[in-house]
Amino acid sequence: MMKLGSTFGVAAAFAASSDASVDQGWNLRVTNSEGPVPRTCYAAASIPSNVRGSYFIAGPAQFNGLPDAQWKYQGVFDGLGMVNRFEISPADTPGEVCFTSAWMNTGLYKSFVKDHKAPPRGVIFEDTVPSRSSCDIGTDMCDYMAPNDNNWVNMIPVGDEALWLSDVPLMIGMDPKTLNVTGPKAWADDKKSMTGTTQPSWVQSTHMASGGSAHPLLLPATPSTYVDFLMAQPMMPWDKSYYIDVFTFEASASGPQSRKRIASLQTDSGFYMHSFGVTDKHLVLPFNMDMGGVGPLHAAIMLGKFSKNWKGLQVLDIVSGAVQVYDDMEPFEHAHIANTFENASGIVFDVGAFDKTPFVKSPAMDINLFQDKAARDAETNRGALRRYHLNNVTKKTTVEYVIQTGRGYDFYKINPAFNGLSYCIYYAVEWWHDDKAYASMAVMKHDICHNKMTYWSDTNVYVNEPFFIAGNSGEEDDGTLVFTALDGNTGKSIFIALEARSFKELERIQLPSHIPFTAHGSFIPLTAAEETVIV
Numbered sequence: 001m002m003k004l005g006s007t008f009g010v011a012a013a014f015a016a017s018s019d020a021s022v023d024q025g026w027n028l029r030v031t032n033s034e035g036p037v038p039r040t041c042y043a044a045a046s047i048p049s050n051v052r053g054s055y056f057i058a059g060p061a062q063f064n065g066l067p068d069a070q071w072k073y074q075g076v077f078d079g080l081g082m083v084n085r086f087e088i089s090p091a092d093t094p095g096e097v098c099f100t101s102a103w104m105n106t107g108l109y110k111s112f113v114k115d116h117k118a119p120p121r122g123v124i125f126e127d128t129v130p131s132r133s134s135c136d137i138g139t140d141m142c143d144y145m146a147p148n149d150n151n152w153v154n155m156i157p158v159g160d161e162a163l164w165l166s167d168v169p170l171m172i173g174m175d176p177k178t179l180n181v182t183g184p185k186a187w188a189d190d191k192k193s194m195t196g197t198t199q200p201s202w203v204q205s206t207h208m209a210s211g212g213s214a215h216p217l218l219l220p221a222t223p224s225t226y227v228d229f230l231m232a233q234p235m236m237p238w239d240k241s242y243y244i245d246v247f248t249f250e251a252s253a254s255g256p257q258s259r260k261r262i263a264s265l266q267t268d269s270g271f272y273m274h275s276f277g278v279t280d281k282h283l284v285l286p287f288n289m290d291m292g293g294v295g296p297l298h299a300a301i302m303l304g305k306f307s308k309n310w311k312g313l314q315v316l317d318i319v320s321g322a323v324q325v326y327d328d329m330e331p332f333e334h335a336h337i338a339n340t341f342e343n344a345s346g347i348v349f350d351v352g353a354f355d356k357t358p359f360v361k362s363p364a365m366d367i368n369l370f371q372d373k374a375a376r377d378a379e380t381n382r383g384a385l386r387r388y389h390l391n392n393v394t395k396k397t398t399v400e401y402v403i404q405t406g407r408g409y410d411f412y413k414i415n416p417a418f419n420g421l422s423y424c425i426y427y428a429v430e431w432w433h434d435d436k437a438y439a440s441m442a443v444m445k446h447d448i449c450h451n452k453m454t455y456w457s458d459t460n461v462y463v464n465e466p467f468f469i470a471g472n473s474g475e476e477d478d479g480t481l482v483f484t485a486l487d488g489n490t491g492k493s494i495f496i497a498l499e500a501r502s503f504k505e506l507e508r509i510q511l512p513s514h515i516p517f518t519a520h521g522s523f524i525p526l527t528a529a530e531e532t533v534i535v
């Protein structure tokens with residue numbers, strides 16, 4: 001274990017001793033993993049003893065068929081998923097952090113293992129190089145009938161399973177103990193669609209569930225009820241009716257359960273929403289983008305198919321099903337939400353907003369552009385948090401730019417206890433931390449109430465999404481912030497734990513290999529029964 005003192009705010013001090021101008025090690029973020037790491041434990045006595053549980057984060061870790069085959073993915077997000085687990089103070093080794101990584105043995109991964117000479121079939125962001133040939137003349141049905149289960153984007157614990165999510169209808173089960181992927185989550189209301197895919201029985205029989213949110217949210221004021229939605233598109237070319245079906249399910253339930261549909265919004269095009277906001281009374285759905293031209297009879301390639309379609313922020317009353325549209329603001333695009341809550345005059349919706357869609361061929365999504373320093377440093381479509389106040393009396397919107405540094409932000413996280421409630425503090429990943437380089441990255445803590453920013457950064461260290469694990473006091477920033485990063489100086493990844501209040505570095509553990517790009521992390525606390533296990 002390598003342990004350093006606090007590095008918060010020290011980026012400038014390190015700059016003189018290491019040449020950051022070349023972004024050393026950056027390309028490892030889109031370079032194949034060296035392979036899974038068996039459970040390896042490290043001393044970590046400085047993490048508070050009440051922090052016990054498993055932190056999971058996954059991402060693409062195989063981007064091509066090399067060295068045996070010459071095909072390559074072009075899309076960063078097309079890579080085959082690998083899961084990383086950090087057991088913090090587990091029952092058998094209290095006071096340590098145990099790291100394990102494993103390939104997500106999905107249907108996609110099994111296809112790759114079976115024949116890695118050609119890219120596995122399925123819907124992908126960008127065509128491969130060389131271009132993969134059409135699998136069924138004129139229909140490409142094999143790509144739509146493929147497993148399409150490379151769900152490394154986000155995870156939620158439901159019952160005794162870890163469910164892995166992407167912007168797709170299927171949730172993929174994993175045993176959090178063995179990291180074995182068990183296949184699509186089975187629901188009591190599963191039904192085969194006309195094309196043979198599985199979807200809830202309440203999806204219109206003439207429609208196919210074609211997408212979903214990658215970010216189901218806990219319904220505030222409930223202990224374990226998640227709210228989510230599915231998009232349903234018509235299967236008949238003359239049918240122009242699309243639906244967004246909002247439903248709930250219980251995170252406390254193991255085994256098959258029925259999803260409860262609570263609303264069905266009909267639209268005239270196929271809207272795409274990566275995430276949405278929720279309070280105890282309302283959903284806030286940003287209708288800003290279509291995803292069209294993907295489906296049977298079309299090539300199963302997504303980039304280039306997203307288009308602007310502004311229909312405002314649509315607020316759904318969870319009880320009555322009524323929808324109030326707020327569309328008096330400048331149109332914007334989004335990927336992620338920080339938080340949503342209600343006050344005396346309406347709803348506060350804090351969203352990571354972009355002027356243009358981020359779902360395009362860009363340095364964030366395309367492997368070649370990702371590795372092109374000039375292209376990535378010059379990228380101008382930078383996300384940042386905006387606050388939309390939706391006044392429920394005047395039906396007007398006010399907009400506040402929460403942060404205006406000119407840098408880029410994403411991967412917003414808060415203290416989960418403040419989900420749906422008035423709050424002050426969010427954590428995020430910042431790019432262009434030095435105001436010059438995309439690869440100059442930091443983990444930021446922003447206290448909105450006091451307009452105070454605090455950073456953790458280090459030269460040539462590329463951070464991933466932070467996760468807040470609460471302490472015992474109930475105060476908003478009493479807790480531990482954990483995250484992984486790629487240390488480009490060594491070519492190895494690291495696991496970091498910070499005291500969230502001060503941003504003092506508690507632990508910095510060097511891992512045996514590098515972890516490429518990752519998405520969203522989740523934490524499963526150790527149960528009381530697990531804590532008392534005598535080993």
Ligand SMILES: [Fe+2]
Nearest residue numbers: 214274336520
């Ligand atoms: Fe996401």
